Amino acid sequence: MQPFTEKTIQIIKEIPPGKVMSYGQIAVQAGSPRGARQVARILHSLSEKHELPWHRVVNAEGKIMLRDEEARHAQTVFLQTEGVEVDQSGKVDLKRFRHDPN
Template identity: 65%
Template sequence: MHTFTEKAVAVIKEIPPGKIMTYGQVAAVAGSPRAARQVTRILHSMSAKHNLPWHRIVNAQGRIMLRDEESRFFQRKSLQEEGVEVDQDDCIDLSRYRFTPFADDKE
């Protein structure tokens, strides 16, 4: 059996360039729908160690929520370089860019 952290790391690694997921979505796919804050902790403490594409994670409204200006700019720039449109309020259209794991497996 895998721990929530292991599952969340695996989910995050699967997000392809040009797509995003929300913190809550990652938590739900990893098996704990109410653990969005835990996903934040995982990203903060394990992104470098596991080479996670942390910039592909946004809040439930599709918004970049980093308080640090430099980190927010890096996330915005990284997403734009992957073809994701980010508006002036740091919002992303979830209906257009949201990644849904296993969706292709159902076809």
């Protein structure tokens, strides 16, 4: 496994309940500021295997980006269950709910 992949998995695992991080934020923390798409691929391919809290990852605007309606609804429900407010457009207030590991 590549070092970026390992670091990304570790960062995602450490996002606490009730908080979110963006793909780009995770990429920066993992050492690749332009690696947001790679973070998305890691989430897509390794979430189940590594039991990642995939639902705690949103885009830079705080929006849920899943295309599949069922998956988007599941992410919303999972976040709301943890106390994260998701508005009608599928957006999270990053000022309130963003996790900053520093």
